[in-house]
Amino acid sequence: xxxxxxxLLGAGLAAVGAGLASLGVGNVFAKFLEGALRNPGAxxxxxxxxxxxxxxxxxxxxxxxxxxxxxIFVA
Amino acid sequence: xxxxxxxVDPVHQFTIxxxxxxxxxxxxxxxxxxxxxxxxxxxxxxxxLVFVAGGAKRELxxxxxxxxxxxxxxxxxxxxQANIGKAGRKYLxxxxxxxxxxxxxxxxxxxxxxxxxxxxxxATSHFTVTGVLAVMSFAIVLGVGFAKHGLxxxxxxxxxxxxxxxxxxxxxxELISFMVRPFSLGLRLFVAMMAGHVLLEVLSGFVxxxxxxxxxxxxxxxxxxxxxxxxxxxxxxxxxGIQAYVFALLTCVYLNDAENLH
Numbered sequence: 001x002x003x004x005x006x007x008l009l010g011a012g013l014a015a016v017g018a019g020l021a022s023l024g025v026g027n028v029f030a031k032f033l034e035g036a037l038r039n040p041g042a043x044x045x046x047x048x049x050x051x052x053x054x055x056x057x058x059x060x061x062x063x064x065x066x067x068x069x070x071x072i073f074v075a
Numbered sequence: 076x077x078x079x080x081x082x083v084d085p086v087h088q089f090t091i092x093x094x095x096x097x098x099x100x101x102x103x104x105x106x107x108x109x110x111x112x113x114x115x116x117x118x119x120x121x122x123x124l125v126f127v128a129g130g131a132k133r134e135l136x137x138x139x140x141x142x143x144x145x146x147x148x149x150x151x152x153x154x155x156q157a158n159i160g161k162a163g164r165k166y167l168x169x170x171x172x173x174x175x176x177x178x179x180x181x182x183x184x185x186x187x188x189x190x191x192x193x194x195x196x197x198a199t200s201h202f203t204v205t206g207v208l209a210v211m212s213f214a215i216v217l218g219v220g221f222a223k224h225g226l227x228x229x230x231x232x233x234x235x236x237x238x239x240x241x242x243x244x245x246x247x248x249e250l251i252s253f254m255v256r257p258f259s260l261g262l263r264l265f266v267a268m269m270a271g272h273v274l275l276e277v278l279s280g281f282v283x284x285x286x287x288x289x290x291x292x293x294x295x296x297x298x299x300x301x302x303x304x305x306x307x308x309x310x311x312x313x314x315x316g317i318q319a320y321v322f323a324l325l326t327c328v329y330l331n332d333a334e335n336l337h
């Protein structure tokens with residue numbers, strides 16, 4: 001296998017990371033809704049923490065996107 | 076926009092073009108010519124200033140515009156109150172400018188101005204721009220932390236109640252997680268913006284080549300891609316808002332560390 005096709009394969013494999021991060025982001029919001037429906041009164045106060053969790057989960061998916069972009073355009 | 080093979084190049088939209096000035100305009104080896112990125116940052120600043128100035132009327136019964144501005148400032152004020160407390164009030168001008176600038180830059184980059192021949196440029200889709208914003212937040216955190224707590228600020232890296240044998244392990248972990256903050260802050264905004272624009276461009280490439288290839292591919296590829304593009308556009312508007320909010324929120328959380336330690 002030559003280097004160019006290995007790069008593209010690696011970029012494709014990095015998309016697995018993006019897909020898994022989407023599971024994580026979905027999980028963050030699902031658990032939040034689950035808790036919020038049980039105790040709607042406390043839900044609004046926790047929105048900041050919801051978005052911190054969302055940001056942390058999303059960042060890891062975005063990092064795999066960066067890896068793919070670096071493999072395609074930079075490396 | 077088009078390259079060989081009739082494909083749409085998805086990263087062409089991020090090209091920095093010099094609008095006026097030449098390569099010889101440099102300070103310390105860095106080119107300072109006025110580029111399309113500078114132009115769109117200037118437009119963002121002007122739009123934000125006009126938006127805020129138009130609503131800053133102090134009327135007892137606010138009109139629609141004043142309500143919109145008050146809603147935005149009140150939102151950022153609540154964010155600071157909830158995350159830092161009373162001491163957070165003094166950061167309101169900085170965090171509001173940050174939030175407003177990122178929000179307006181993201182939104183302006185999404186405007187369908189290409190219909191009238193102007194190509195919008197998302198300033199926040201470059202790591203140089205978001206990185207500088209992140210470093211600015213990080214510098215304020217460091218400045219406030221050291222000015223307020225002196226060398227006691229380093230106790231941030233040893234959470235309260237850590238057992239003594241654990242300190243050599245906890246300290247480097249906390250230090251790394253602290254030092255990586257400006258990168259993660261800038262990288263998140265930059266990648267979220269870039270990924271969305273690349274996705275839209277790739278889908279528009281499908282629409283163009285699908286339409287050119289014939290009736291079969293028009294209905295099979297171009298029409299579904301176009302419908303998906305409309306959905307992704309709505310999602311991008313949401314992402315533009317959320318990323319601006321997350322940037323402001325994380326700045327607040329980091330400022331809280333500097334202001335109150337753990």
